[in-house]
Amino acid sequence: WSDPITLTVLYSSPQPVLTVSPLWLSPGDSVTLNCEVKHPSAGWRFYWYEAIPKLSDNSYNSYNSYNSYSYQLLSGSRDGTEKYSFIVHGQTHTAGYVCRAGRGEMNTPYSEPKFVWSGVSPERVQHFTSDSVSLECKGNSTQWRVKFQWDSFLADCSLWDKMTGSTCTIEEYRLRNNVYWCESGSGEFSNAVNITKQKSEIILVSPVHPVTEGSSVSLSCRLRRSDIVSNVFFYQNNKLIQNDTRKELNISAVSKSDEGFYKCQTSGRESSQSWMSVTAVPHVLLTSVCTVTSSCALKPLTNNFLFFSSAFLIYDWYTCWY
Secondary structure, rough: OOOOOOOOOOOOOOOOEEEEEEEOOOOOOOEEEEOOOOOOOOEEEEEEEEEOOOOOOOOOOOOOOHHEEOOOOOOOOOOEEEOEEEEEEOOOOEEEEEEEEEOOOOEOOOOEEEEEEOOOOOOOOEEEEEOOEEEEEEOOOOOOOOEEEEEEEEEHHHHHHHHEEEEEEEOOOOEEEEEEEEEOOOOEEEEEEEEEEOOOOEEOOOOOEEEEOOEEEEEEEEEEEOOOOOEEEEOOOOOEEEEEEOEEEEEEEOOOOEEEEEEEEEEEEOOOOOEEEOOOOOOOOOOOOOOOOOOOOOOOOOHHHEEHHHOOOOOOOOOOOO
């Protein structure tokens, strides 16, 4: 017989990973939340939360997303769901979400917050590296912070750029492709702005956020140090679509076929590509609601001197289907 040994099993609670779709909202969109747990097995219930910005505690660590938000259970999630997917209907504004899973008496940690953005319309997506970009938060709050997402990393403007009062200034040497938004001391989100900074001498001026089918849109080219004096070539998905004396690409009624990567070329210079997304016009369904009121009364038979008190009458109601 060998000497006995003691085997100790330590259970490490898995870290859930949340994904959201779509990232950019159109009016009335439904947002799908998916919560994945490593090595999934039966018995998990999933809980879904909205992230509420927390600015009252000045001790938060901007590198730690958990300390920046409080979490509020979404309606319909109090008892959890068996499915790892949850749909938020009619989302109209920028919002953050987290999830967690539970089984028996054990709960996983919260997932990292993920965001869906409702966008504003700055003049362009692409910026020259020589540009300093300022983002100002406006509203009823007296306390603001500007957050940005760079790939999967979430941080504050005050750590990476310059935050003065309610304005975040991105200096010219900060070369990043980021989505920025404001968070208020009253726990609210602003719309979001997608900014791309380019090293090249030419940029494409294009819509920042999805364009609705049927609306008009204009794309143009911009040089760093001079005006455009020659013809501009416009490309969609690397295919030349306009080559004439016009300096802008105008689409009077956008369709789904116009979605894609766009770039421009002039004076021997070519811009980077930017994606233009096209969303369908929301369908409106008109329904009619008909309310039917029924009454029942017993007419006294006065000729035979028969009278009934309503206190002693019992009515039976029936529904007839045709």
